[in-house]
Amino acid sequence: MITRHSPRAHLLVLLCMLSFAAAILAATAYAGQDFYCNGCTLSSSGVPATSGSTNHIANGMQLAVAADWHHYQYNISTGVTSCQRSGTNGFGSFLACSGTNTSSRCHLLNGTGPRVATCRTDT
Amino acid sequence: MRFRNRCRLSIMAGSITVAAAAFFAIQGAGAPRASNEAAGVGLVKASQVAALDPETARLAASLNASGWGAAALGKRLPDAARRLTATIDGKHLFLVPTTKGKVCQMLDGAGESCFEPLSRTHPVQLVGDDLSGPGGHAPVFYGVAVDGVRAVTFKTGAQSHTVEVTDNVFVFHGDLTTPVDSLNSTSATFDDGTVVALP
Numbered sequence: 001m002i003t004r005h006s007p008r009a010h011l012l013v014l015l016c017m018l019s020f021a022a023a024i025l026a027a028t029a030y031a032g033q034d035f036y037c038n039g040c041t042l043s044s045s046g047v048p049a050t051s052g053s054t055n056h057i058a059n060g061m062q063l064a065v066a067a068d069w070h071h072y073q074y075n076i077s078t079g080v081t082s083c084q085r086s087g088t089n090g091f092g093s094f095l096a097c098s099g100t101n102t103s104s105r106c107h108l109l110n111g112t113g114p115r116v117a118t119c120r121t122d123t
Numbered sequence: 124m125r126f127r128n129r130c131r132l133s134i135m136a137g138s139i140t141v142a143a144a145a146f147f148a149i150q151g152a153g154a155p156r157a158s159n160e161a162a163g164v165g166l167v168k169a170s171q172v173a174a175l176d177p178e179t180a181r182l183a184a185s186l187n188a189s190g191w192g193a194a195a196l197g198k199r200l201p202d203a204a205r206r207l208t209a210t211i212d213g214k215h216l217f218l219v220p221t222t223k224g225k226v227c228q229m230l231d232g233a234g235e236s237c238f239e240p241l242s243r244t245h246p247v248q249l250v251g252d253d254l255s256g257p258g259g260h261a262p263v264f265y266g267v268a269v270d271g272v273r274a275v276t277f278k279t280g281a282q283s284h285t286v287e288v289t290d291n292v293f294v295f296h297g298d299l300t301t302p303v304d305s306l307n308s309t310s311a312t313f314d315d316g317t318v319v320a321l322p
Contacts, residue, residue, distance in 0.1 A: 062192040066238065072304070081304075082259070088306050088309060089238065089245070093235060110307050
């Protein structure tokens, strides 16, 4: 049997689907994680790994072997560094700190390294 | 009518998803743990009690659940957490040992940083924070020292700073020009005058 649906019915279905999608998005809004260095090797020259995402609620880095480290958020337009933490001879850090229009970055300090690292920013 | 039913079902499913997410988020947070028999974390023993505040417990549980730092740290052990009696700008500092013998230093609402347990040869752990960036609050440098350390000296760039240790904790407030990304040359001065430079 072929049933023809009215435009109103189609609209209703669309609204239902949007409602469901919105509910899922609401449930996962704080679960986004951007591993912008996932087992990468950070060099002793201090060149940072950089995230592609630009809005963040946290940033962190972890090292398999202790080193001097620094992670931060960097606004490319203004050159402003914010939400930063550094430490010496450690395995890294995790810091809840929000930033918009910035890239999250991580690198090694004081010529320590190279080190295998994971750097993650939450979006 | 069937479409309305489907719509109701979709909305119900969406609501259930949200409710389930909230439920598991709360469950995963864990409860504060205050009981443990540990004598201390590393050689930091003089000024601490067994405790972990709910927010920090939630963070530790969340980082454990996500596997953050697992390769080097294993899991954080909230049951064995210690709270230092001194505070940093009114915030409590916690030491949380891990299953691989490391220690994570967690400051109220400011995440964690992890390192080897402190010892006589590595008597200090130092972290620099600038949570607001230039033009905002000045950076803060703080950390933990083992029993018997009376002062910590370190450099930010070429400028040297010496700060007293009180109850195993030290803090230095920089100004808006103090760089956070150039910590170096850290050393600890013990009560007997011995100076130990960190590697």
